[in-house]
Amino acid sequence: MSRAITYALALVVTATALAMAVASAWGRADAWVDRLTLAALSACIVLAVHLLPALGAGVKGWGRAAVVIVWPLCLLAAMVAHAGFFLNAWAASAQAQAAPVQQRQAEARAAQRQALETALAGIRARSVTTVAAQLATARAAADQGQAWATPARVERLQIELAEAQRAARLRDDLVALAGAVSEAAGDGAAALASDPVTRSFMAVTGASAAAVQLAVNGLLAVLVEVLGCLLWWLALAAPREARARIDRVARMPTPADNGADQENPAPVSVPDAAADLDVTASELEQVRRSITAGARPPTETFIRDLLRCSPEKARVIRRQLQDAARASPEIHVAPASAGAPMGFVG
Structure with missing residues (x-):
């Protein structure tokens, strides 16, 4: 639910920024070709500001350096476009308010x-x-x-x-x-041309109306762009990085994978764990056949890759195989040696 809300907010902010940039570019030209070209350029710049950090989160080397160089330039260009939009909007509002008085x-x-x-x-x-x-x-x-x-x-x-x-x-x-x-x-x-807020800032800071309006326009432009960038990063890059961290943790070798506890495995309640994780006889047979064929050593990583299951389920299956090997004098799970992998020995 939170991810859907993040996506929705990111879309709203990006759409607003695109509308502002296109409106600002549209008023800077007279010919249709010039207007369309400037509008497309402004849209590309806004999209780059919002999406480059999220899309380039996993980029290394020269790619990351290019993102670091290009993103501030795009942000500066977007700020100029948004400042023009705010100035035009305020000028139009001032003219509309001044028309009856004039x-x-x-x-x-x-x-x-x-x-x-x-x-x-x-x-x-x-x-x-x-x-x-x-x-x-x-x-x-x-x-x-x-x-x-x-x-x-x-x-x-x-x-x-x-x-x-x-x-x-x-x-x-x-x-x-x-x-x-x-x-x-x-x-x-x-x-x-100065609204009440601008006049208040002028009274406090002693600056001119143009300086105050420029500062306010720059602040609003930066806020819109940084907010859109942050929302898209939360929607795209953060989940991807979280999944990458989970994958790295899942691929870390466990003591059972390294053969530390293979000779003296800790006693576990296999029936209860198997019932909780729904280990079927067909899955056990599939793992047994693969190990007997000598495809891979019977580690938890091998079982996860073979059955596409969770680490906990792979651990339960391995312990069941070890218990079955101890119960059967004909077949057992041999510990790994320096020259040969672990496997079923008949």
């Missing part, structure tokens, strides 16, 4: 601009410099007593100058409004 701000500024343009269109005055020059000339002429410089003319020039100055202020307001629109758009995008 729309309301744009509508308010458009209305303000329309009001300023309407007010400016109603002003027919000439430029401030022209009107100011004429007013100065009229005032000088009036002081000299010239007839054309009447008080009414001077007053009209003063009114026109005030209107020209008002038109200049309206134009300045339009220019300032245009600059405020661009500046507010940039500040809003930068503020909305």
Whole structure:
């Protein structure tokens, strides 16, 4: 059950990492061929990061050295792809959140601009410099007593100058409004690009939003890749290594295999052990025939290989054969010597 859960988690993590890598690669190209190529490359890199340690667990020599060199490079490439995915996702989220606010701000500024343009269109005055020059000339002429410089003319020039100055202020307001629109758009995008967690990190560390986002993206990318690698190692490499250790222990020679206790075997309750391990007469006869034919010495390893049974069952069969040999004066199990293997002697 635990192995099935490990497989399921490994598949989920790998599928998630593949989706992130493919989505990141898909947004970096326009042509279909480029997109498919980048997506396939990203998928291969993610699979290599997740499966190389598990598949190369039993590799020795140059193969292990290649795995040690290639795996960190694949991890770095996968981190770059995942960081791009997170940045694109956060940018899209910031744009989606900023869209309503920017729309309301744009509508308010458009209305303000329309009001300023309407007010400016109603002003027919000439430029401030022209009107100011004429007013100065009229005032000088009036002081000299010239007839054309009447008080009414001077007053009209003063009114026109005030209107020209008002038109200049309206134009300045339009220019300032245009600059405020661009500046507010940039500040809003930068503020909305940082979520509350990022802003909290910025307040604690004093780093910029870009630095905090880069660190968070790198941490998430490493976590996804290392988690997938660990799960696949637990699902594939760990059981294989456990089976290899069991096989090595099972193949280790026992004292009975080395002939240490063959002359004076310890008394055992053969009927009970045989009943527990279901030793049949046909199995005993098969082993007896093989030993009599001189195929192999009657060791537990030979019996395991012959019957494909467990070490305990092989031990029980050997002891039964030894008991049968002691009970029969015609046939016995001879101990191994330096020149001849153990076998049945008639």
